[in-house]
Amino acid sequence: MNRFYEAFIIKPGHKVDLSRRNPDETFDFKDKEAALELLAKNNHRIARLQNDLYSEGKQSLLIVLQAPDAGGKDGTINNVFSAMNPQGCRVQSFKTPTSLEQSHDFLWRVHPVVPRRGEVVIFNRSYYEAVLIERVHKFATPEQLEYRYKAINQFEELLEHNGTRIVKFFLHIDKEEQLRRFVRRLKRPEKHWKISANDYPERQYWDDYVEAFEVAMMKCSTKEAPWFAIPANCKWFRNLAVSQIILETMESMRIRLPAPSVDLQETRRLAAIELSRQRHERKNRKPAAKK
Amino acid sequence: MNRFYEAFIIKPGHKVDLSRRNPDETFDFKDKEAALELLAKNNHRIARLQNDLYSEGKQSLLIVLQAPDAGGKDGTINNVFSAMNPQGCRVQSFKTPTSLEQSHDFLWRVHPVVPRRGEVVIFNRSYYEAVLIERVHKFATPEQLEYRYKAINQFEELLEHNGTRIVKFFLHIDKEEQLRRFVRRLKRPEKHWKISANDYPERQYWDDYVEAFEVAMMKCSTKEAPWFAIPANCKWFRNLAVSQIILETMESMRIRLPAPSVDLQETRRLAAIELSRQRHERKNRKPAAKK
Incomplete structure (x- = not known):
């Protein structure tokens, strides 16, 4: 099963070309049923490992989720992480920085909310926005961006040195799939609150976003904190691939139950x-x- | 099913006598199976309501969990709340206050972590420790305690005024059940890390804790933020009762999907x-x- 890990990892230092990766990929999974069955199994094992991680109280896991609008961040969280015990698992969403946050460096609002020992934290968007939206809309100069990639690598290294494993997922959908999802939202009243005035205007920057993701993943995929580009046009395959990679990551952490303190x-x-x-x-x- | 709500609520202003409440209560549920089936149904409905609460983004829900050691706080969280979407659901644990926290008033560390709009937050222990352990061990004077009950009611009122619903659960086990659970932990190596050096010495204060719980519930059960004393010797009944009361609370919140912003x-x-x-x-x- 480690073909997911191998197939979707961004090799450190390698150039990334998303146009050569198929967002419709589902390997040999032909239908939802087989994938759901395997997802349920994975979730069960992930829940046990999370319990052990919490008991161990030494390491932690940080999961970064980035995607285009309607890329499936919320859906991934609901399907992959709702199996976890909410005690020891936290979702941290990053919205547009407040004026207080903007008056600090871009990692200032991030540092206080990184996982503590024993914890699994999911970043729904993250500090990578500082090299994505801020690159696309030129809120940062090329020099600032260059520095930020370096600062991100150093920040992640700091966390790793404290026992935090980091895995980063880019949910890869294509421009046509995004439009399909936007149109579907219009047809479902319970999804209307998710529609943003920016949805359509932002689509003109699609290629710029793709480039920003490619550069960020190339510069910031490291052995210790790898990026994965997950084919995400198909939701059940996306969920399965993410769960599989998280499971393998947690299994490689060599979590040990602690000795009794008494x-x-x-x-x-x-x-x-x-x-x-x-x-x-x-x-x-x-x-x-x-x- | 609202007999759970009625049977276990602490009526505002009424004296509480835990010795007249049966911690072994399971009503007419004879076995685990029927209870588990109903729990699964409840969890499903709670998950939907949580999704709506998050979408609505106007109200929030604060759930306070207090219990004697081994009373089942962790187990309740895992069984009742793991059905929730971790996005929008947060567990906040309160440990012994740090020296910084002790240099402030007892609500200082609590206020920054109350639920934001749309969020469900579970307090695993809470500001009530300031009138429980601190009363039992006489860390606070009678005058300080008297003030704290009032301050708690005022603090909860402040949250309610901002759209936060509050429900508070005391998981009621008896002294014999606690010992059974302590002994069981000794037999299960994966639970050894949970054993604390304080477990047995604290048992000599059992009656003082019971009294502290009774007084706190009497003084701080209000119409808007009620206390419930849940029979908790039987774990599956405890889970069912908590889920049932949460479900009814959420149903009474009249959650409405928001109008689209576009x-x-x-x-x-x-x-x-x-x-x-x-x-x-x-x-x-x-x-x-x-x-």
């Missing part, structure tokens, strides 16, 4: 004392109840 | 333009591909 021998002694005290109490209580 | 007519026009542009592009592309 003296078990002494604890057994205390338990025995309590049990005998309880028996004694119960015996004394019974005759009283008969009165 | 002009749908105009959006349909933009979609039509894009669709025709795309058809045009596709037509022009095809002959080129044949060359």
Whole structure:
């Protein structure tokens, strides 16, 4: 099954050409059913590993999700991560920076919300927006951008040194699929609140976004914090691929249950004392109840 | 099914006597199976309501969980809340206050982590520790405690005024059940990390804790932010009762999907333009591909 990992990873330092990657890819999965079955199995194993990670309390996992609008970030979170125990799993969304956030460096708002030991955190959008939307709309100069790629790599290194594993997913849909999804939203009243005034105007920048994603992934996919470009036109395949890669990542973390923090021998002694005290109490209580 | 709500609510202003409440209660549920089936149904409905709450983005839900050690807070979270979408659901645990936190008032560390609009937040322990453990161990004077009950009610009122619904659960186990669970932990190596050096010494304060819970619930159960004492010796019944009360609470919130933020007519026009542009592009592309 590690072909997902191999097929979709962005090799560190390699040029990325999204036009040569098929967003419709589903390998030999012909229908949803087989994929859903495997997804359920993966989710079950991921939930167990998350439980162990939380118990271990030493390492953590940061999952970065980026995609074009309607690329499926919310859907991926709901389908892959809702199997996790919410205790120890947190979703952090990044919206347009507030004016306070804009008055700081681009990592200022990110640092306080990175995962603590034992935690799995999903970034729905992330600090990469500073080299995506800000590149496309020229909110940053080429020099600033150049520095940011470096700063991102250094920031991720800092987290890794503290025991955080990082995996980054680009959900790869094509421009036609985005339009299909926008049109579908118009037909479903319960999705109307998701429609943004920017949806259509932003489409004119599609190619610029593609280039921005390619450059970011080329410059910031590292051995320790790899980028994956996930074919995402097909939602069930996207969910399966993401879950598979997360499962493999967690399995490679060599999570170990921690040694008990107490003296078990002494604890057994205390338990025995309590049990005998309880028996004694119960015996004394019974005759009283008969009165 | 609203007998759960009625049976376990602490009526505002009423004296609470936990010894008159049966922690083994399971009503007419004789076995786990029927309860699990109903729990799954509840979880499904809760997940839908959570999705609507998130979409609505106006109200929020704060769930406070308190219990004796081994009372089942973690288990409740895993069984009742893992059905929620982690996007929009957050678990906040409160440990022993840090020295920075201790240098502030007892609500200082709480306020920044209350739910934002659209969010469900579960407090695993809470600001109530300031009138529980701190009362039992006399870290606070009677005057301080008296003030804190009032401050808690005022704080909860502040949140309610901003659209936050609050439900508070006391998981009610008895002293014998706690010991059974402690002993069971000793037999399961994967649970050893949960054993604390304080487990047995704290048992001598059992009656003081019961009293502290009774007073806190009496003083701080309000119409808007009620306390529920959930029979929790039986885990599947506990999960079912909590899920049922949360479901009823959410149903009573009259969650409404928000109106779209865009002009749908105009959006349909933009979609039509894009669709025709795309058809045009596709037509022009095809002959080129044949060359």
